[in-house]
Amino acid sequence: MDAEEIEAGRSRWQARFDGAVKRGSEFRTLSGLDVEPVYGPGGDDPRMARIGWPGEYPFTRGLHATGYRGRTWTIRQFAGFGNARQTNERYKMILGAGGGGLSVAFDMPTLMGRDSDDPRSLGEVGHCGVAIDSALDMDLLFDGIPLGDITTSMTISGPAVPIFCMYVVAAERQGVPAGKLNGTLQTDIFKEYIAQKEWLFAPEPHLRLIGDLMEFCAAGVPAYKPLSVSGYHIREAGSTAAQELAFTLADGFGYVELGLSRGLDVDAFAPGLSFFFDAHIDFFEEIAKFRAARRIWARWLRDVYGARTDRAQWLRFHTQTAGVSLTAQQPHNNVVRTTVEALAAVLGGTNSLHTNALDEVLALPSEKAAEIALRTQQVIMEETEVVNVADPLGGSWYVEALTDRLEAEAEAIFAKIRDMGRDGSMTSGILRGIEDGWFTSEIAEAAFDYQRKLEKGEKRIVGVNRHTASVDEPLEILRVGHEVEREQNRVLAARRAERDQGAVDGALAAMVQVARGEGNLVPPMLDAVRAEATLGEICDALRGEWGVYSEPARF
Ligand SMILES: C[C@H](C(=O)O)C(=O)SCCNC(=O)CCNC(=O)[C@H](O)C(C)(C)COP(=O)(O)OP(=O)(O)OC[C@H]1O[C@@H](n2cnc3c(N)ncnc32)[C@H](O)[C@@H]1OP(=O)(O)O
Numbered sequence: 001m002d003a004e005e006i007e008a009g010r011s012r013w014q015a016r017f018d019g020a021v022k023r024g025s026e027f028r029t030l031s032g033l034d035v036e037p038v039y040g041p042g043g044d045d046p047r048m049a050r051i052g053w054p055g056e057y058p059f060t061r062g063l064h065a066t067g068y069r070g071r072t073w074t075i076r077q078f079a080g081f082g083n084a085r086q087t088n089e090r091y092k093m094i095l096g097a098g099g100g101g102l103s104v105a106f107d108m109p110t111l112m113g114r115d116s117d118d119p120r121s122l123g124e125v126g127h128c129g130v131a132i133d134s135a136l137d138m139d140l141l142f143d144g145i146p147l148g149d150i151t152t153s154m155t156i157s158g159p160a161v162p163i164f165c166m167y168v169v170a171a172e173r174q175g176v177p178a179g180k181l182n183g184t185l186q187t188d189i190f191k192e193y194i195a196q197k198e199w200l201f202a203p204e205p206h207l208r209l210i211g212d213l214m215e216f217c218a219a220g221v222p223a224y225k226p227l228s229v230s231g232y233h234i235r236e237a238g239s240t241a242a243q244e245l246a247f248t249l250a251d252g253f254g255y256v257e258l259g260l261s262r263g264l265d266v267d268a269f270a271p272g273l274s275f276f277f278d279a280h281i282d283f284f285e286e287i288a289k290f291r292a293a294r295r296i297w298a299r300w301l302r303d304v305y306g307a308r309t310d311r312a313q314w315l316r317f318h319t320q321t322a323g324v325s326l327t328a329q330q331p332h333n334n335v336v337r338t339t340v341e342a343l344a345a346v347l348g349g350t351n352s353l354h355t356n357a358l359d360e361v362l363a364l365p366s367e368k369a370a371e372i373a374l375r376t377q378q379v380i381m382e383e384t385e386v387v388n389v390a391d392p393l394g395g396s397w398y399v400e401a402l403t404d405r406l407e408a409e410a411e412a413i414f415a416k417i418r419d420m421g422r423d424g425s426m427t428s429g430i431l432r433g434i435e436d437g438w439f440t441s442e443i444a445e446a447a448f449d450y451q452r453k454l455e456k457g458e459k460r461i462v463g464v465n466r467h468t469a470s471v472d473e474p475l476e477i478l479r480v481g482h483e484v485e486r487e488q489n490r491v492l493a494a495r496r497a498e499r500d501q502g503a504v505d506g507a508l509a510a511m512v513q514v515a516r517g518e519g520n521l522v523p524p525m526l527d528a529v530r531a532e533a534t535l536g537e538i539c540d541a542l543r544g545e546w547g548v549y550s551e552p553a554r555f
Contacts, residue, residue: 001048010040013053016065023069027388037069038390047400050295054390056310057302058295060403062349063314067390073345074352075377076153076318080105080130081364082484084140087130091145093367097374101183103153103354104141105129105364106163113159113200113539116488125485128364132163133492134534138170148176153184153228153318153352158200160187161209161522162538164226165529182223184274184318187213190251190430191230193551194439195237200539202549203431209521210255211262216522218259218269225274227255228318234439235278236324238447241289242406244278246413247439249296253414253426256305266305270312279341279350280322286341287393288402290348293317296407318352319345326361330463330470334358339376346380347393353377363477437552495532503531508541515545 001009017037027035038054038061045051052058055065064070077094079102080087091102106129109121115133116125125131132138142152147170156163164185168178189206192199199206210227217226231248239247252273259269275293279286297315301307321341326334335358342355357365357373365373381387393399414426420438421428433439453459460466507528514524528538 001044001046003044006041006043006045006048009048009053009056013038013055013065016055020064020066020070022066023071027069027385029385029388035385035388037066037388039392039395041395045395047395050404051394051400057313058298059314060291060295061391061394063294063310063316063351065390067349068346068387069390072381072387073350074100074151075374075381076101076103076151076352076354077370077374078103078105078153078155078320078354079365079370080107081128081478082126082480083131083488084137085143086126086484088141088143088145090367090370091141094370094374095145095150097371098378099374101151101153101352102145104155106154106156107131110163110535111156111158111198113162113535113543115492115534115536116485117492118536121485123482123485125488126480131484131488132166132535133488134495134532135166135169135173135529136495136532138166139173142170142174146176147171147174148180151183153186155186155228157186157189157192157196158198158206159535159539160185161213162525162529162535164213165522165526166535168221168526169529178221181221184225184228185213186228186230186276187226188228188230188251188255188276190254190434191233191248193434194234194247194251195239195443196233197551199549200543201546203434205515205542205546207258211258212520212522214255214259214269214272215262215264215520217272218264225272225316227272228274228276229255230276232276232278232320234443235280236322237443238324238450239443240446241280241282241285242409243413243442243446245289245293245296245406246410246417248275248277249293249300249410250414250417250426250430252297253300253304254430256301257425257427260305266301266307267309267312270301270305270307271309271314274351275315275317277317277319277345277350278322279319279345279348281325281337281341283340283344284393284399284402285406286344287348288399288406290317290319290345290350291391291394291399291403292406292410294349295403296410316351318354319348319350320354321345321356323356323360326356326358327461327463328361329468330472331358331361331475332472333463334361335372335376338373339380342376342380343384343386346386347391349391359475359477362475363479366476366478369475435552492534496534499532504528504533504537507531508533508537511538512541512545515542 054062108124229252231244235244294315298313321338355373357369359369417429420432511524
């Protein structure tokens with residue numbers, strides 16, 4: 001790109017910047033030097049066609065001309081344990097301490113669409129997240145938290161749609177219509193088959209449910225993001241950065257194809273697709289990964305899927321620091337790891353961020369550890385001045401080269417996935433890759449390779465294979481007692497006794513009727529939830545219709 005074109009780009013950026021709302025008017029270094037909102041080349045730079053300016057295609061440098069001068073990222077700490085009341089208290093603590101949004105962690109029975117009193121739930125209720133059995137639990141979870149004023153993320157994929165319905169019903173009971181809700185539901189079933197392994201049904205009925213949800217939200221809940229396409233679980237299962245990038249974006253393309261196959265307008269539904277990435281410990285590689293992700297997504301959405309609006313081309317993402325990088329040995333050092341990873345996410349332009357607690361490798365975070373994790377973000381946001389300049393590493397020879405390299409790696413993987421399918425679509429390739437165990441074995445190979453390097457000492461972790469002597473004291477960790485399960489089951493039994501069983505049975509039967517045919521499942525599911533049908537009952541009714549899915553055994 002020649003100097004004239006670069007100057008034209010700079011003027012477009014300037015006009016956008018001037019017209020946008022900023023958080024302040026003076027942005028300086030700690031010692032008082034004025035800083036520009038963005039930096040670019042002084043003259044000719046052939047890389048500029050790929051890099052561009054913040055706020056314009058291909059969005060390598062961020063979605064907004066103002067970067068974090070317009071708005072800083074959302075501090076969104078993932079939290080949930082015990083019952084809805086206990087978690088509600090933690091949310092109030094997070095919001096009181098400056099958290100900007102909420103993020104619900106559900107317990108294992110809920111994630112698998114089982115009630116707390118299901119025999120399979122024994123010993124798991126409230127352990128890795130909060131137990132939610134019915135809309136009444138959702139009411140308690142957000143008691144005193146106005147759902148019309150806050151964005152809430154809910155991390156659940158197998159039973160995402162019934163949980164969404166409970167959220168909508170809890171909002172209705174607060175007097176907030178569905179159309180006013182803003183937030184995110186994970187829903188990403190591809191990554192369940194690929195990495196996390198928490199599905200309910202075979203891919204086909206799951207994709208039908210997701211299509212129903214996309215359709216429902218595009219029509220009536222416009223600000224809501226019904227899908228958060230996740231690379232986090234893929235990376236945490238052991239993938240490389242390039243695999244995380246490529247598998248996640250490929251999954252995203254699969255959901256775009258799903259929307260298109262339902263006859264939806266890409267400019268209407270694509271803004272509802274958001275992303276979720278891992279921020280691992282290799283600082284520059286992670287920054288490059290985030291920048292490459294935005295660029296690839298914008299290009300594919302525009303050139304392959306025909307999106308015309310910026311919002312449909314935007315890749316918005318949440319980041320969580322890498323759980324797998326934390327160590328049980330010398331756990332206080334985890335604060336340092338998390339800080340470095342969080343800074344990478346911020347320099348990569350994350351829209352929302354969770355910082356892990358130092359004890360998360362041992363248990364769910366204690367209140368003190370959760371506070372330190374939150375304060376870590378606040379130190380970065382308030383003290384370091386990194387929020388003054390958009391994409392501050394843009395133009396770095398190293399970061400730009402890594403961004404290009406990751407993009408090229410991802411493109412090669414996309415081609416492989418497409419080739420695996422029957423019809424050249426990404427969806428067909430993904431489904432084939434799932435069926436053949438291709439994704440799982442690619443990730444396993446990468447994880448094995450890393451582990452071998454760690455054991456040979458080629459990769460180093462402080463406290464694990466380097467600098468192991470320590471004056472560690474045991475940490476006090478959060479324990480969820482079994483009385484939580486007993487109490488949850490007592491309350492559930494009482495609710496079942498009090499509700500109108502005829503209404504529940506009728507609503508479930510109506511929902512099954514739609515499941516058997518072709519209508520949208522969200523409205524009848526909402527009715528079942530309003531009648532106080534439980535999560536397990538709703539999912540069991542669908543299991544009765546669609547069966548369950550078992551992964552083909554592979555050696
Ligand atoms: C590991 C664990 C497990 O499985 O156990 C998990 O999965 S935990 C998984 C946890 N997952 C999550 O927490 C997912 C969180 N995801 C999200 O919150 C969303 O999907 C998100 C990534 C799009 C972030 O949404 P958000 O509301 O926090 O932030 P946004 O970036 O959308 O910003 C909010 C509004 O401010 C606007 N805005 C932002 N920055 C600017 C700026 N500089 N100038 C002008 N406007 C701006 C945005 O356009 C938007 O408005 P407008 O809307 O009008 O455009």
